[in-house]
Amino acid sequence: MMETSKGNTSPLKVQLVYTTNIQDPNVYSEVQEQRESPAPPKTSAAAQLDELMAHLSEMQATVAVKADISKRHLPDKQDHEASLDSMLGGLEQELQDLGIATVPKGHCASCRKPIAGKMIHALGQSWHPEHFVCTHCKEEIGPSPFFERSGLAYCPKDYHQLFSPRCAYCAAPILDKVLTAMNQTWHPEHFFCSHCGEVFGEEGFHEKDKKPYCRKDFLAMFSPKCGGCNLPVLENYLSAMDNVWHPECFVCGDCFSSFSTGSFFELDGRPFCELHYHHRRGTLCYGCGQPITGRCISAMGHRFHPEHFVCAFCLTQLSKGIFREQNDKTYCQSCFNKLFSL
Template identity: 70%
Template sequence: LSHLGQMQSKVSPVVEPSPGSTLESILGDLTQELQDLGITAVPKGDCASCRKPIAGKMITALGKTWHPEHFTCTQCGQEMGSSPFYERGGLAYCQEDYHQLFSPRCAYCAAPILEKVLTAMDKTWHPEHFFCAHCGKVFGNDGFHEKNGKPYCQKDFLAMFSPKCRACERPVMDNYLSALQGVWHPECFVCGDCFSSFTTGSFFELDGRPYCELHFHQRQGSVCHGCGKPITGRCISAMGRRFHPEHFICAFCLSQLQKGTFRDHGDKAYCHPCYGKLFV
């Protein structure tokens, strides 16, 4: 009996972990017990986040090892596990936060551009959002024109912003003439009455329109009633008409008349002798 009592005195009591024991001490005790049983527990590496050994599952990413629960998005803290992630500056981001933080923004809708990006006017755009600011059509091979920071198709740009021809009021795109405080298509800069071009380069202006010499004087009433040509020098006004002095002649004898020394009959002028012979 005394021998049995001695054996009982050598049995060590079981020590329960105190509530204050940390996870590290528990893992340390477990590792020691495994070693006592002849099992060697070798850590797989230290977690890049918490700097503690990894004994179970782990994630390898960014050239480092992590506890699965510690491999999280730098921005939102979401555990990423095996989900796709983006790396920037040695940090990991979930897909949504990466695009919100770093992807280019569309100049039209301001949303991140996730796939194809179009660059124009020193800005980035979703390809489907780069369209004419007036008609809304996506630009084709004709390209676009910029005005006040907005893109326009060629048709709308010309209609809205190009100078208009003074004659036809269509946009002037290529060759043009500048005259009478406006621009003109070369083919539109013609006499306002006979539509003849000004081959000599000279023209006459009346009410903002160009005219050839003849039709300018016709409109001004300064065409000789005798010869039908413009009067540019001295003239005689008689019977409500104008004449070159040498063309104001007697309708019968064709002698040159002077203003105030003629008689008219039937819309014609006569010298006094011929008038007396014919009508007195």
């Protein structure tokens, strides 16, 4: 941008302002520094321009003195702004009287006044650098990066505090990568097993009572345990005796044979086959060694099927329950007399 005077003077050099508009969330605005170039030999026009600029400097100094004197008598901010506007208007008029055109670069989106010096272009509008501030903390943003939300500018710190998702573990704003799980957001390094503290791998995680667990700890802590080996039951299982079992663990507590018929006997919280169940209960026939499920005869501290309670010599069934004992064997009266009478 260049400003020209109305006379025969050459163009006046003013500082160029470059603005760069980068899409949301960051917009940068920067001012290019003017580089000095070798001065050409002065001509009569240049000498006339130097004289004009010197006169302009004297006018600016005079205006500054007037502004300082006026400031001492301004009762409040409103009067100060009115006086400043008056001085700027007077300076603009004097410059125009000298043939120097004053063309503003635009109007500040904040104060609505013309921009004559450095300018920032952001959010599709122009600003005085000191008026382009964070909506929340009111700190000057200037050419620094910023975030836009609903047409308003925020410094990075306030934007993250106000709008960034927060980690469910540390409650701090998440500035970079965000992990979403269990209807919450997390820093990736803060989403780990609630028991062992290990970060989850490809196998994922399990949830219990709104807490995440790795597979190993979840199974160890919450999976049903086998009634036989007390290890977690993961896949196939049997349900019996108010418990779950690995199929290979549901066996007789004495002979460890599986229950091929699907039936078992329970004793003291353990499963047994029929034979060992009756053996533990003392309900095996002393004669045949098989379980007694119906009527039985108790004699000599043992139990017998009625048909197996016989004379040890003649094998006659002792149906009337009358017998003689010798050497832990039963005899009918006749055989006993024959064998053992003196």
